[in-house]
Amino acid sequence: MGKSLVTGANGFVGSNLVRVLLEEGHEVRGMVRKNSNIDNIAGLPIETVIGDIRDEEALNEPVRGVDGVFHTAALYRFWAPQNDLFYDTNVVGTRNVLNASDRADVERVVVTSTASLLAHSEDGESLPRSTDGLPSAYKVTKYIAERESLSFNDERDLDVIIASPTVPIGPGDYGPTPTGRLILEYLNGRMKAYLDMNFNVVYVKDVAHGHLLAMEEGRPGKRYVLGNKNTSLSEIIDILANITGRDKPRFEIPYPVAISFAWLDEFFEGFLLRKRPTAPISAIESTRIDERIDSTPWAKELGLPQTPIIKALKKAMDWYSENGYLRNGKAELR
Helix, strand or coil: CCEEEEECCCCHHHHHHHHHHHHCCCEEEEEECCCCCCHHHCCCCCEEEECCCCCHHHHHHHHCCCCEEEECCCCCCCCCCCCHHHHHHHHHHHHHHHHHHHHCCCCEEEEECCHHHHHHCCCCCCCCCCCCCCCCHHHHHHHHHHHHHHHHHHHCCCEEEEEEECEEECCCCCCCCHHHHHHHHHHCCCCCEECCCEEEEEEHHHHHHHHHHHHHHCCCCCEEEECCEEEEHHHHHHHHHHHHCCCCCCEECCHHHHHHHHHHHHHHHHHHCCCCCCCCHHHHHHCCCCCCCCCHHHHHHHCCCCCCHHHHHHHHHHHHHHCCCCCCCCCCCC
16 A cells, blocks of 8 residues: 545544554555644644545545545534534545545545444344434434445445444544543543443554554455444443542432433533533433444454553543643543
8 A cells, every 4th residue: 555545634533543554654645624633643744635525626636646545534423513514524525535536546445434333233243224213413424424435335446445443542532532521521520420331442543553454454345343342431430440549420320310411401502502512412312322342353354453441541541631631630540
């Protein structure tokens, strides 16, 4: 592989992927939006281009002359002030990237999806039959985007591989992601109670390596789940408590209480004030979905690294400390 384009190069997964590509000796062209926070890639020896995946014309130059495209850019939230933002970014944006790649005779595209979709299928290994029951606009639009991406293998002369991370944790989470916000709530002493949930977590740098492995070794039209450890929020809190010596939250919030608060919160903060709700409805509804998955078969096929989760959490804490996310300025380790 020669030069690669990474869309969303400044993002959580994108910036870690850029670093892995550079470590492996690849040339990188990173695409970011105008006025984006680019601290994650500042000073790295890459070619940076400005563009928006929602503008298909703006993609013609970024894809020109590259051998592979890593499409990591997405809107990963549980709420947005306009719901159309999810469709325009996750569906139209992905379609634009693939169309532009096809026109430019790019050989391969790795599209970043989400393993959380598989929790809604009957076998836990494939996409559900429809979007019915998907609890968020994020999941709905990622479902549509993945279906459209896979169709390019049959309808166009373009190899498309799907990379489906579980829940990544680690450095570079400047957003932060929904999971990152929960970790920060605990580290900053603001988590007095919690609503438990089950999921699979993975070190973000392993996710980045997984994208490169999918590009080099993956089979066109196939999905590769990039995961590691099945766990729960309560277990993550236990690990963080052991690392830091901080007290754990005393109370687990009953689901009916949480969802009632979410409806009120989304009405007042979201609808009336046009601010991101503290507890979006879709975030609370998602806690009812068991997103644990056995990612071992995909990890074995790709040779995906499996970094211990305690190391991933420590790396995340160090990064939050160094970048001013912690109330006391640093992560205190026991």
